Amino acid sequence: MAVCTVYSPHSLKSTCPIPNTSRIQLGSHQKQVIFFTRRKGGNYRSNKLSGTITCEANTIVIGLAADSGCGKSTFMRRLTSVFGGAASPPKGGNPDSNTLISDTTTVICLDDYHSLDRYGRKEQGVTALDPKANNFDLMYEQVKALKQGIAVEKPIYNHVTGILDSPELIQPPKILVIEGLHPMYDSRVRDLLDFSIYLDISNEVKFAWKIQRDMAERGHSLESIKASIESRKPDFDAFIDPQKQYADAVIEVLPTQLIPDDNEGKVLRVKLVMKEGVKYFSPSYLFDEGSTIDWIPCGRKLTCSYPGIKFSYGPDSYYSNEVSVLEMDGQFDKLDELIYVESHLSNLSTKFYGEVTQQMLSLSNFPGSTNGTGLFQTIVGMKIRDLYEQIIAEKKGSSLQAAKM
Amino acid sequence: ACLNPASSSPNTPTDLSTKVSESIGKAQETCADDPQSGECVAAWDEVEELSAAASHARDNIKASSSGPSDPLEEFCKDNMDTAECRTYDD
Numbered sequence: 127m128a129v130c131t132v133y134s135p136h137s138l139k140s141t142c143p144i145p146n147t148s149r150i151q152l153g154s155h156q157k158q159v160i161f162f163t164r165r166k167g168g169n170y171r172s173n174k175l176s177g178t179i180t181c182e183a184n185t186i187v188i189g190l191a192a193d194s195g196c197g198k199s200t201f202m203r204r205l206t207s208v209f210g211g212a213a214s215p216p217k218g219g220n221p222d223s224n225t226l227i228s229d230t231t232t233v234i235c236l237d238d239y240h241s242l243d244r245y246g247r248k249e250q251g252v253t254a255l256d257p258k259a260n261n262f263d264l265m266y267e268q269v270k271a272l273k274q275g276i277a278v279e280k281p282i283y284n285h286v287t288g289i290l291d292s293p294e295l296i297q298p299p300k301i302l303v304i305e306g307l308h309p310m311y312d313s314r315v316r317d318l319l320d321f322s323i324y325l326d327i328s329n330e331v332k333f334a335w336k337i338q339r340d341m342a343e344r345g346h347s348l349e350s351i352k353a354s355i356e357s358r359k360p361d362f363d364a365f366i367d368p369q370k371q372y373a374d375a376v377i378e379v380l381p382t383q384l385i386p387d388d389n390e391g392k393v394l395r396v397k398l399v400m401k402e403g404v405k406y407f408s409p410s411y412l413f414d415e416g417s418t419i420d421w422i423p424c425g426r427k428l429t430c431s432y433p434g435i436k437f438s439y440g441p442d443s444y445y446s447n448e449v450s451v452l453e454m455d456g457q458f459d460k461l462d463e464l465i466y467v468e469s470h471l472s473n474l475s476t477k478f479y480g481e482v483t484q485q486m487l488s489l490s491n492f493p494g495s496t497n498g499t500g501l502f503q504t505i506v507g508m509k510i511r512d513l514y515e516q517i518i519a520e521k522k523g524s525s526l527q528a529a530k531m
Numbered sequence: 532a533c534l535n536p537a538s539s540s541p542n543t544p545t546d547l548s549t550k551v552s553e554s555i556g557k558a559q560e561t562c563a564d565d566p567q568s569g570e571c572v573a574a575w576d577e578v579e580e581l582s583a584a585a586s587h588a589r590d591n592i593k594a595s596s597s598g599p600s601d602p603l604e605e606f607c608k609d610n611m612d613t614a615e616c617r618t619y620d621d
Contacts, residue, residue, distance in 0.1 A: 194583045242579055251569020285584040286547065288577070339586045343543065346551025350578070353562070357575040360551035 131516055156265050184521060185273050186514050187302045189309030191369050192325035193332070193362060198305050201325065201503050205303065208514040209505035222284045225441055229242060230300035234396070236306025237283040239265040241326050244288025255307055255361035262312040269318050273297045301514055310369040319408065321513055324373035326430050327354075328380045334390060371445035374401045375509070377502050384456055385435035393433060395455040396498025398505065402448040409450040409475045411507055412439035416450075421470070428466050431459055452521050454498035463502070474505055475512035481510065543585045544592075551581045 190197045206213040206228045213226040213233065224235035240254060241261035252259050268278040279293040310316045310324075327335070333355060340346045370376050378397040382388050400409035412419055418440035424430035435456035441450045452471075456462055465483045468474070474482055485504045486495055493499040543551070558574035565571060607616035 164533045194579055199587070244580070248570070248573045248577070251573050253572055254580065255576070285587075286550075287581060288580070293610070336582075340582050343551050343582060343585060344548050345555040346582070350555050350559070353558070354578050354582075357566070358579060361572070446585045 127460075178391060184300060184518055185275060185298050186300070186320040186517055187269060187273050187304065188510060189316075189319040189322040190303060190325070191306070191307065191309050191323070191366070191373070192305075193327065193366060198325065201323075202226060202233050202303065202483070203492065204489060204500070204503045205507045205510065206233070208299070208485060208504070208511055216294060220291055221280050222286055222291065223282050223294055224281075224285070225280075225294065225296065227299070230299065231301045232296065233303040233305060234280065234296065235283075236260075236265065236304055236308060239284070240283045240290065241285070243290050253358060253361045254494060255358060255365050257308065257311060258364055260308060262308075262315065265383070266297075266312060266314045266318070267423060269302070269304060269315055272302050273294065273318055274298075283353055297362055301510075305368055308369070310372045311365065316372055320517065321404075321510060322375075322421050323374045324370040324371045326370055326376050326378045328378070330378050330381045331394065334392075361439075371447075374404050374407060375399065375506055377499065377506070379499060382433065382455055384436065393457055394497050394499065395453065396502055398452045398498075398502040399442075399444050400450045400452070401444075402450060405517045408473055410452060410475075410509075411450060412437060412452060412471055416441060416474070423467055423470075428463050429459055430456070431525040435467075452502070454501060457497040459496075461487055461496065467501075471505075475508040542587050547581065547585045547588055551578070551585050554578045554581050 148372070158396045182313075188203065190198060192201075203213060206226070209228065213228040213231065215221075215223050216225055216227055226237060237254065239261050239441055240251065240259055242252070242259040247256075247259050248252065250258070254260075254436055262528070264281075271278050275298045277295055277297045279489040280296050281293045282291040284287075284291045304319075309319070310322055333352070334350050336355065337348070340351055341348075352485075376399040378399060380395045380397070382393040382395050384395075385393060398410075400407070402409065412421060419438065421437040421439075422434065423437065424434045429436070435454065435458070438451075438453040438455075440451060442449050444451075461483075464486055465480055468480065468482045471482075476482060482504050485507070486500055489495060489500075492500065494503070497503040554574070558571070558578050560570040561568075561574045582605050603615065607613075610616055
């Protein structure tokens, strides 16, 4: 239950200059602030609010950054599964909505904050990766409002038609996930995030994945896939890639080192880079925290066929931050044997012994279930649940203390 | 030689599929003169966006038709009371 108070420097009746197009409704069930007016051409412009609204809400915000076609949606479904319940698009709304809602979690796609639609970008000769094509003011205001427990009318970017559709109402959830190209680009939005993740796919693997995704499509060829990746690369390197220095966890996906000259992208080397010293987040480790360890679990207790499995763990530095890195190269043959690996990992934030394995088994048809991408995404999901529970517990504790005073 | 998903994956909706191939054609045309230009880069970005949309649409079709749900489950959604569909929790 969110408790909201409106502070206004003016009396609301007489001088409050809130335009007609924005409404404020505060009540026990309806809390809604609309921050923008619709203009011709599908652009949105924010209005200044005269008062400030503070709310004691329990929404925590997670940012997930990755390029298009890099498995954001798989990660999202793994994360919502950790919290229980399936995620589905808003019922009865726009069929092309990018939002996913489950009992605890709402996932919004940051493409919805494009300021230029597909035709606008073409006219100006910019890509969706370019900050000029995105409205960070509206992104900041709406994410901030949701974090404060206020519902917002969020625009919808339609990926099929390439235009901005009429907005949909988003209620403040317990956990808000913002996923897309720029969740950590704007420093104001970055400061709202309770946790941030970057999916870092190496160029070789990205190319292999896009071939698998697009080769069946009429008109696509190796040349067109290559040309598309190459032409987006300068903008990617300039605007998307630098965000990884701000992430609390980075999942790096690289070609395997177990098979010489592998370029199929089926066997992967996956690194989970975890920042040290982040509040509510303590990195997982292998055997002994802080040591450097190489571990090949294959043998009597774990069946591995060629090329086998290799784990590594150790401290490192990443963009001048102190980090712990957990790495898995190779893939599992039998997913239930993952329990052997899980039993040697510590600080997983599971609720019971074997929870990571059980999660992986229940989603065994998802991409990445037999390699490190699925394993590390599941571990990050557990870590986010733990973070959420710690924040809620702390808030309850402090409000109890305030009540006693 | 190792990759032939065309035969196994379900088809993209035709209008999207047409859009993808049209956008590829346009991008190749735009980039013929100057591959560094803003127009060229924006054109390939559109290809990527449409390819991603097509792939999501394929996944949705797969999930709703041939995916985890089998013919019996489809039937039981509409006919919960028939003998082959009844389940009791206790």
